[in-house]
Every structure is written in C-alpha cells, then in structure tokens.
Amino acid sequence: MHDLLFSGAVPLAESQHDMSKKFHVTLHDIAQQVNVSKVTVSKALRGHPDISAETVKKIKSVASELGYFPNYMARNLSSNRSHTIGVVVPKIAHFFFSAVIEAIYDAALENNYDIILTVSQENVERELRQIRSLLSMRVDGIIISVTQQTKDPAIFYQVKEMGIPVTFMDRAIDGEGFNSVVADDFGGAYTATEYAIKSGFQRIGHLGGFAHTMIGKERFRGFKAAMQHYKMPLHPEWIVRGGFSDADGYDGFMKLYESHKLPDFLFAVTYPVALGVHQAARQVGMNIPKDIDIISFGPHGLNEMFSPQMNYIEQPTIELGKKAVELTLNNIRQRDGFIPQKITLPTKLVLCDQEFKKVAS
C-alpha cells in the first residue's frame, strides 16, 4: 500500500531540480492513480456537479491518501481570483488595532476568504510598499487604515482603477469611490464632553490628536460642539493638539502643568494619551480622579486593571472589522454595479463599573 502512496509524486520529483517539490502531489498524480483525467479530478475536488458520486468518492480518497493540497498559486492564476483580501494597518501591537484585526480574520473565515495582513508602522513609504505587494499578490480587495501622515490619495485611485475595491477602516482619507467604516468620533467626543459638563466640571480641557487627521478633527469638533451647545467658554490654553501616543499625553499634561493653570477635567483623544497623562500626573504627585479627572476613547478591555477605573468612550472594534470585511466582500462580488458606502458605527459612553469582565486570554 505504501509503495503506491507516492507512485505519482516520486518519479515526478526525480526529474525536478528543486528538491522542495519532492512531495508536492498534483492533480496529475491523482488522475493517474484513479485512471481519469486531470480535469475530472479538478472538478471532483471542487464539488462540480458534472462528476458521478462514485468517481468523486474514489478521487477524494486517493487525494487524501496522497496528501494532496491544492496549489493556490496555480488555481488563482488560472481562475484569476485570489479569494483573498489584503489588509494594511499602521500597527499590530496596539489595543485597538489588534482587536479589529482579529475581527477581520474571523469575519473573513466565515466567508471563506483569506486575509493577507501587512503593517505600515505609521510609515508612508512602507505603506505604499505594502500596497504594491498586495497588488502583486492579486488580492481581490483591500482594507486599509492609513498612517497618520498619509495624505496623497493617488495610490488608492490607482488601486480602484485596477478594479480592486478599497475600504478605509477607522482612519479614512478624503476621496470619492471608496468604502469606509469608521467609528462615530464626533458623537463620541460630544457625549464625553457633555458628560463632563453635566458632571459639573468647569474647566474642561482637551488633549487632541493631529489636526490633519480625520480622527483628530472629528473628536475636536465633537468637543467644541458640546462646549458650545452648553455655552461653555473654550479656553485655548486648555486645548493641546499633539499626537495619539502616550508620549503625547505625557507631554501634553506636562505642558499644562508647567503653565500652572491646569483644567479640572481632560478629554483625551486616545487611550494611550490618557495613559501618558496618568504617568505624568503620578510623577508630579497629582491624583486622578481627585485632582483632575479624565475621559478618553476606548481602552478595549484594559480598564479592569485600573484602580480607580477610568470612564471611557467604547469603540466598536469587532463591528468595525466585521463591517469592513462585509463591505469589501459585497463590493468584490458586485464589482462595477456597486455604489461605495460610507458607514459610521456608534460609540458608547461607558462609566466605570466594578463588575468582573474578561480582559484577554
């Protein structure tokens, strides 16, 4: 029995210069064994209705006996579909992105699609390089969360021209003809600010993100809108525009601290920024929330560690990933008939509770 096992594959190997091919069984090998043609095997393995149940059974058994794995490179080349979605993110080791990425993987699997993930590391050149790479891999669609520096939409138009749907996730750039799935940054910021106002804080400050990013803009806009709606004066000295990292939060707080006119409440643009604030506050001997309270966007399950816990705006990470995949898939399936969609998912104000929640396993 075992002599037969590689009877198709081994002779093939002998004639190969590349030894790595040694044990790569092909349709041809199976066809020989079963005494049918390659095409029959191909059809049988893919569940094509043409082939008789008996033949299918025989073919399948031989296939698994030989340890056959379809060669996707060959399959994709001839069918001209890769059944793959390319993804570009700025970071992986990041609370928010790692959660979204996982959701993307799960959603894709449910739809029998593969994901090819790439990382730009917040670097525009690397981002471009990765997009090119995905194009060369002939992905069927691309989901991207751009870097904080990405401004030029040219490449995205080029991708679209190639017939490859583009879906922006969370971080979008201006431009027509693309899908996008973003969290309701404006609404979240508005709610957070409103909460501070209604809680009676009088000196409310904002540590905002980069002014040129959608997120930085929208969250600042939500902050302003709430302040204006409740007739609170906007104090420019309490508004610091920086980046999205903990270092930015640290620096921002220190800047306020050194000016000797700290607000009594801070709305931080991201969770890392809030962490930086915590760090800085501890360093100068100030207590949160006693001396100064804070709220920020989405800690993504990390809040449990804090004592006392922080209030926050929950971002729909799972939904973002899921929607991005669905949208991209719809676009891929409908191709030209598809009208690009822009989806905004709601955020939620979470006031800290003491109930036990799962963090990460």
Place this chain on the structure above:
Amino acid sequence: MHDLLFSGAVPLAESQHDMSKKFHVTLHDIAQQVNVSKVTVSKALRGHPDISAETVKKIKSVASELGYFPNYMARNLSSNRSHTIGVVVPKIAHFFFSAVIEAIYDAALENNYDIILTVSQENVERELRQIRSLLSMRVDGIIISVTQQTKDPAIFYQVKEMGIPVTFMDRAIDGEGFNSVVADDFGGAYTATEYAIKSGFQRIGHLGGFAHTMIGKERFRGFKAAMQHYKMPLHPEWIVRGGFSDADGYDGFMKLYESHKLPDFLFAVTYPVALGVHQAARQVGMNIPKDIDIISFGPHGLNEMFSPQMNYIEQPTIELGKKAVELTLNNIRQRDGFIPQKITLPTKLVLCDQEFKKVAS
C-alpha cells in the same frame, strides 16, 4: 501620450471575460511597447545581468508608465518559491502575541520576505485548517505558536516531509526535526520565586497554567526548583493549576480566598492571570501589594498603568519574533543541510520603577 498608455493592455482586456483583469498590465504588454521579447523584459525587471543598461532603462520606464505590478501568482508558480513565511498564532488581540507578530513582520520585511498570518483562536481544528491553507499557498516555511490544546504532532511531521521548515515560537510541542524559539520559562519562574523568597515572603503560592502545556510545566518547574533550593516547604493548597486567562486568575484567587488560607505572595503564570487576581482581590476588599503581593510573567508595556506597579518577568517578545524569522529563513535557504535548532531566550526580572516608559502608540 495617453493613447499609448494602455495600448498594450486595453485590447487584451476586450478579449477577457473577467473585467477585473481590465487593467492588469503584463510582461507581454511592456514587451510590445519596447519591441523586445517577454523574456528580455522579465530579465530586465529582475536585474538579470544579461540585459544592456540601455534596454533596462527603457523597459523600466515603460513598466512604471503602464503601472506594471509583477503577478506573484505567476512568478511563484513558475519559480516554485513563494518568498513567503506562513505564521499561525492562537490570538492576535493579546499583549504578548501582538508584540511578537509585529516583530515577525519587521524581521521579514528586512529580509525581503512576505508574511502570511493566520489565527487559530486557540482552536485545534481551526489551527489545522490554517496550516492546510498555508500549505496550499505554498509558503516557504511556517512559524507557529500552537494552541493550548494541540497535542498531535502528526501535521507538523507532514509539513516537514513536504520540505517546509517548521519553527515553533514560544509554544512548542515535543518532536524532533523542528526549530523552536522559546523564552526561558524555567529560569524566569525560578528568578521570580527566588525574588519572593529573598524578599521575606513565607507563604508563597502559584497560580499555574495548564499542566499539559510546555509553558505551564516549565514555569511550575522553575517555581518548584527555587522553593526547593531555598528549602521552602511546598504547600499544595497554595498551588492552583488552571489556564492562562484572567478568568482563571479570578477563579484561582477566589478558590484560595474561600479556603480561608491565602498565601502572602502569588506567582501568577501569566499577566492576564495576574489581572484576574487584581480584579478578584479588589472585589473582596483586599489590597495588593499590602495584603498579598504578586508577580507574573510579562505585562509587555502595560505596567505603567498600574498604581502601585507590579513586578514582573519580562519576556523577549521582539527577540522571539526576530529569531523565529531568522531561524526559519536559514532553514529555508539551507534546506536539507540544515540541522534544526532549539533556542531559549533569557527572561528578565523587572522590579517596578517610576520612570516614564513608552507604552504603545
């Protein structure tokens, strides 16, 4: 000028049934424009020394003018190398894994290799499915961190038989002929326990992971070794074997608490377990570190948020990723001549300081 731009590609498109191929420029298109053969273009674009500098220049300019992207499916099919490493991890949204994954991506990029990442979600069937998928994509090698339930090494032997190097990362399984890169779990656990003993704690307990996993075993072994070395009695009632998640930590603590004989120090097998302990302790009104102190493996930059901060064993996440890639690449390049390596990377005891550190950006 623009009429020429797609003169090669458009007519080709007309004859295609699949519209997605509309604007996919091929070597053939470039060849026509420059009036040379496909082969010349192929060689020129790959920097083959055969072609004259002038021809190369002309070809490259036309290629970029037409917006040419090499088709990796075709390239890989004919060259029988994918220049790709497949990766399987149990989780992405996890402090430890997301850090390692990012390191893997960076290391691969430096070596001009692509990564295809898949997630098993701690599910053995899904893990198998993803491995199959990677094999079908004809990855050149596989880096894998197995699920907590993975016991059967059969598939890994099969992969190896196909001439595809396997490197276990962090979570290894027994078996010969595979590479592995793991953190020094034994040493880390020993050091942690030793620290507790030297700090004067008398009732030292351990919240251990699954007894069937390498990590669970090694960390427990390190704990025991240190206890024995310092002649500390091992109290079975202070040793709880569970899993690696926060829920396990929560449950473990509660079990000890309800038994009314809590230790005064806990060595937790993972950071999530320690988080669960924190959560539980807070719930029953106990203070860490006053009432009971704790140490655990690797919070990966999250420690800054704690107040007071926790001591921990630092895991070499970046190094794990980097080494895994290097090892796999070496194995790929040397093929049969390669002797599989088992690398253990040192861990480090970190006693909390107040200095500002970057968390995540």
Place this chain on the structure above:
DNA sequence: GTGAAAGCGCTAACAA
C-alpha cells in the same frame, strides 16, 4: 545581449 520554446498546476471552454 536577446529570444523561442517549454512548462509550473490549475481552470474554463468546448467536444465527445
């Protein structure tokens, strides 16, 4: 220095 021919493993049209 350049190119013609053959083939990678598979699928899609069309015959038989």
Place this chain on the structure above:
DNA sequence: TTGTTAGCGCTTTCAC
C-alpha cells in the same frame, strides 16, 4: 459523465 485543448503570467533552459 468525462476528456481535450488552451491558456493564466511568469521563469527557465538553451539556442542564436
């Protein structure tokens, strides 16, 4: 129901 023929886009001989 099954097989034949023709590619997919590229690389690899090997001849010129």
